[in-house]
Amino acid sequence: MPASPPDTAPLLAMRGIVKRFPGVRALDGVDLEVRAGEVHCLLGQNGAGKSTLIKILSGAHQPDEGEVLLDGEPVRLATPTAAMRQGIATIYQELDLVDGLSVAENILLGHERATYGFTRRGESNRVAADLLRRLGHGEIPPTVEVGRLPPAAKQIVSMARALSHDARLIVMDEPSAALAHDEVANLFRIIREITAQGVAVVYISHRLEEIREIGDRVTVLKDGRTVAVGLPATTPTGRVVSLMTGRDVEYVFPPRPAPSGDRPEVLRVEGLTVPGVFADVSFSVRAGEIVGLAGLVGSGRSEILEAVYGARRASGRVLLDGRAVPPGSTTRAVRLGMGLAPEERKAQALLLDQSVTRNITLAGLTRFARAGWMDRRGEAAEAARLVETLDIRPPDPRRPVKTLSGGNQQKAVLARWLVERRRLLLLDEPTRGVDVGARAELYAVIRRLADEGVAVLLVSSEVPEVLGLADRVLVVREGRIVHEAPAVDLDEHRVLDLVMVSTNEESRVD
Amino acid sequence: MLTEATPTNVARKPFLGRIGEVPHLGLVAALVLLAIVGLVTRPENFATSSNLVSILALASTIGVITVGMTFVIIGGGIDLSVGAVMALSSVWATTLATQSYGPAVMILCAVLVGTGAGLVNGFLVSYGRMVPFIATLAMLVAARGLAQRMSGQRTQLVQQANSAIVELSTTRVLGLPLLVYVFALVVVLGWILLNRTTFGRRTYAVGGNPEAARLAGIDVRRHTMLLYGLSGLCCGIAAVLIMARTTTGSSTHGDLYELDAIAAVIIGGTLLSGGRGTIIGSILGLLIFTVITNLFILNGLNTSDQLIAKGLIIVVAVLMQRRGALTGT
Numbered sequence: 001m002p003a004s005p006p007d008t009a010p011l012l013a014m015r016g017i018v019k020r021f022p023g024v025r026a027l028d029g030v031d032l033e034v035r036a037g038e039v040h041c042l043l044g045q046n047g048a049g050k051s052t053l054i055k056i057l058s059g060a061h062q063p064d065e066g067e068v069l070l071d072g073e074p075v076r077l078a079t080p081t082a083a084m085r086q087g088i089a090t091i092y093q094e095l096d097l098v099d100g101l102s103v104a105e106n107i108l109l110g111h112e113r114a115t116y117g118f119t120r121r122g123e124s125n126r127v128a129a130d131l132l133r134r135l136g137h138g139e140i141p142p143t144v145e146v147g148r149l150p151p152a153a154k155q156i157v158s159m160a161r162a163l164s165h166d167a168r169l170i171v172m173d174e175p176s177a178a179l180a181h182d183e184v185a186n187l188f189r190i191i192r193e194i195t196a197q198g199v200a201v202v203y204i205s206h207r208l209e210e211i212r213e214i215g216d217r218v219t220v221l222k223d224g225r226t227v228a229v230g231l232p233a234t235t236p237t238g239r240v241v242s243l244m245t246g247r248d249v250e251y252v253f254p255p256r257p258a259p260s261g262d263r264p265e266v267l268r269v270e271g272l273t274v275p276g277v278f279a280d281v282s283f284s285v286r287a288g289e290i291v292g293l294a295g296l297v298g299s300g301r302s303e304i305l306e307a308v309y310g311a312r313r314a315s316g317r318v319l320l321d322g323r324a325v326p327p328g329s330t331t332r333a334v335r336l337g338m339g340l341a342p343e344e345r346k347a348q349a350l351l352l353d354q355s356v357t358r359n360i361t362l363a364g365l366t367r368f369a370r371a372g373w374m375d376r377r378g379e380a381a382e383a384a385r386l387v388e389t390l391d392i393r394p395p396d397p398r399r400p401v402k403t404l405s406g407g408n409q410q411k412a413v414l415a416r417w418l419v420e421r422r423r424l425l426l427l428d429e430p431t432r433g434v435d436v437g438a439r440a441e442l443y444a445v446i447r448r449l450a451d452e453g454v455a456v457l458l459v460s461s462e463v464p465e466v467l468g469l470a471d472r473v474l475v476v477r478e479g480r481i482v483h484e485a486p487a488v489d490l491d492e493h494r495v496l497d498l499v500m501v502s503t504n505e506e507s508r509v510d
Numbered sequence: 511m512l513t514e515a516t517p518t519n520v521a522r523k524p525f526l527g528r529i530g531e532v533p534h535l536g537l538v539a540a541l542v543l544l545a546i547v548g549l550v551t552r553p554e555n556f557a558t559s560s561n562l563v564s565i566l567a568l569a570s571t572i573g574v575i576t577v578g579m580t581f582v583i584i585g586g587g588i589d590l591s592v593g594a595v596m597a598l599s600s601v602w603a604t605t606l607a608t609q610s611y612g613p614a615v616m617i618l619c620a621v622l623v624g625t626g627a628g629l630v631n632g633f634l635v636s637y638g639r640m641v642p643f644i645a646t647l648a649m650l651v652a653a654r655g656l657a658q659r660m661s662g663q664r665t666q667l668v669q670q671a672n673s674a675i676v677e678l679s680t681t682r683v684l685g686l687p688l689l690v691y692v693f694a695l696v697v698v699l700g701w702i703l704l705n706r707t708t709f710g711r712r713t714y715a716v717g718g719n720p721e722a723a724r725l726a727g728i729d730v731r732r733h734t735m736l737l738y739g740l741s742g743l744c745c746g747i748a749a750v751l752i753m754a755r756t757t758t759g760s761s762t763h764g765d766l767y768e769l770d771a772i773a774a775v776i777i778g779g780t781l782l783s784g785g786r787g788t789i790i791g792s793i794l795g796l797l798i799f800t801v802i803t804n805l806f807i808l809n810g811l812n813t814s815d816q817l818i819a820k821g822l823i824i825v826v827a828v829l830m831q832r833r834g835a836l837t838g839t
């Protein structure tokens with residue numbers, strides 16, 4: 001479809017891009033056209049090839065076939081530096097910050113402010129601070145080590161890095177996946193600001209409602225091919241989804257069973273406190289119940305999960321099936337029947353070099369071992385079963401997990417806790433980066449586990465997900481539980497009010 | 511170690527990458543090449559059985575240490591103390607007091623001293639939160655010092671009454687001294703432990719992503735401690751072998767063994783950052799090293815050139831593995 005008006009050559013055109021990896025054709029003739037000043041959304045299921053396409057754009061991968069044109073001129077993006085020199089900046093799906101360097105050093109990595117090789121620290125910090133302020137996050141100190149920041153702040157730092165390049169085109173691979181509602185609004189404000197200056201943005205997200213809000217046009221990928229180029233963002237969601245998946249998917253949550261009070265309490269938390277993070281948190285989860293923690297990023301939800309799991313020392317009491325769980329030992333927690341799917345899959349969950357099988361069975365090795373000796377056939381069979389259950393693609397459990405697309409890696413993290421029956425599952429952003437179709441399937445899996453008697457504690461930044469999946473919702477604000485209600489009694493606005501209120505209050509107090 | 515998978519190293523062209531697809535093909539090729547060099551330059555000496563036996567006997571001592579080192583490095587650490595711990599074990603096992611109990615107790619003593627020193631390393635690293643490099647460097651210095659003190663800087667002979675130990679190197683089965691079989695046994699057991707047991711799996715996990723391992727319920731600290739203990743145990747066994755070969759215990763035994771062992775592990779394709787590697791690779795790496803030494807000696811070249819050649823080998827090996835890194839082992 002001839003998308004751009006005849007007189008203006010598009011800022012970026014990619015034609016017939018093919019990229020092969022050993023055993024897969026990740027891209028099989030993809031076209032993309034982006035105009036200056038627009039937000040161009042790239043949609044597609046997990047493994048469709050979105051990240052691969054933008055890695056070609058950022059110079060990280062070389063295409064096997066096809067051409068890239070900037071302002072109508074063919075260019076060769078041989079390295080990330082070459083791409084940056086052409087004015088293309090990228091925020092990757094898997095954050096690529098250097099944990100040991102400071103925020104400012106990360107932001108200016110590769111184009112440090114320096115004289116004869118000596119960095120001019122003061123200036124670097126000032127430049128970084130300016131960028132962070134522009135992003136509405138002046139509170140992140142430029143001198144702090146990146147490794148100590150929470151995921152959301154890291155996301156902001158990578159965004160600041162992209163902005164620091166004075167790019168013509170900024171590519172964002174699922175930037176909102178790590179962000180909560182208000183953060184996303186902030187992100188959109190920044191995107192509008194930069195596109196108004198004529199910068200183009202390529203935007204990838206699995207949250208379709210975002211596309212409508214921020215996007216101008218949409219390109220849809222399916223199995224490494226373009227199935228629609230430059231559709232207007234107003235295209236009905238149903239149509240977009242059926243283009244992506246080749247079928248009609250209902251974006252629905254599984255039905256809740258009728259609440260029953262007679263089921264035993266699996267988890268009881270009493271007065272859990274980590275000074276400075278959260279305080280006096282008490283709640284319980286019954287067998288077969290899904291309890292959702294709603295709150296802003298940084299409100300302490302993930303930390304509560306970690307403390308329950310013993311991964312973080314806390315005062316207070318955690319009881320599993322009435323027995324006290326000693327703090328500080330994840331080994332004990334797992335032995336008692338807990339499982340935690342953490343927030344950052346790459347840093348906290350995956351062995352990237354290892355096969356999908358080994359990643360899946362990591363927490364349940366003893367199930368496949370007699371006197372320490374591994375039953376490798378049993379292990380492989382179990383991994384294959386879970387790959388099928390969760391529809392991990394490509395369905396080859398022997399692949400290194402790092403060659404999977406983001407959403408499929410996420411499924412591998414969840415699969416780990418399906419190997420052995422758990423009493424309590426702690427799920428932190430379980431559907432981060434998972435496409436719409438697969439989400440519905442994951443919801444069904446989680447509900448099925450609950451129906452079988454597993455207690456589930458869920459954290460999600462997507463309020464509709466918490467409301468749709470959980471039976472009961474706890475609203476966390478600044479490290480305290482401020483509200484508790486059955487999910488059916490809440491709606492999105494009410495939850496957002498509850499999570500936000502105090503941020504306003506606080507700014508008034510300050 | 512988590513920043514390893516930057517998109518750039520995924521993008522590399524598969525130059526020499528094929529070699530990585532058949533495990534260890536490159537290493538075997540290098541070994542064959544060296545053998546050919548040996549046959550061409552010293553046709554009358556290289557392929558003799560006595561020369562091959564001496565290569566294997568030489569490789570056995572460091573070989574046992576290399577097995578332990580492979581575990582430690584895959585587990586994300588490093589053990590600089592191996593040579594010194596072996597020396598200490600050999601000295602402790604050959605003191606007059608120990609020798610009075612006979613060969614069995616001497617062996618037990620060497621093994622216990624080695625394991626003990628290894629566990630101390632492990633304790634410092636895991637519970638003391640010391641950087642492995644520093645903790646084991648401290649052990650290197652301290653163990654040598656202790657060995658010198660115990661022996662009064664003198665070489666201690668294995669007494670006539672305990673010559674059973676020496677028989678490990680003098681008795682031959684199918685033409686090979688017993689200590690080569692000890693080495694082979696350690697390699698086989700090490701391979702099984704690494705590839706067929708939960709211990710091996712946890713080792714890869716702890717080295718590959720310690721945080722992920724911890725959150726999957728693995729007791730990372732305990733496991734780390736055991737890894738260093740295992741390395742120490744290997745040093746103890748190596749001490750027995752060196753006593754057999756040299757009929758002595760001495761504080762000077764095993765000087766710079768740590769470098770040879772680490773080099774062998776690296777040439778064998780184990781990443782120093784942890785989480786990846788194989789026993790077979792390490793052993794092939796070690797054999798390459800030993801054969802080079804042998805070739806230099808046979809050809810009457812001096813040791814300085816030998817060191818230069820070894821340095822080059824390390825660089826070439828690592829460069830080649832980078833090319834094949836994506837395909838993995």
Ligand SMILES: Nc1ncnc2c1ncn2[C@@H]1O[C@H](COP(=O)(O)OP(=O)(O)OP(=O)(O)O)[C@@H](O)[C@H]1O
Pocket residue numbers: 021022024025026044045046047048049050051052053093393394402403404405406407408433435520
């Ligand atoms: N380095 C690699 N080696 C082998 N296969 C790869 C590699 N990188 C990606 N692939 C494969 O290419 C395909 C496309 O992956 P890509 O990461 O581009 O998907 P995606 O559209 O970004 O998906 P997601 O929404 O889950 O992030 C997948 O089948 C994936 O397994």
Ligand SMILES: [Mg+2]
Pocket residue numbers: 050051052093173405406407
């Ligand atoms: Mg992706």
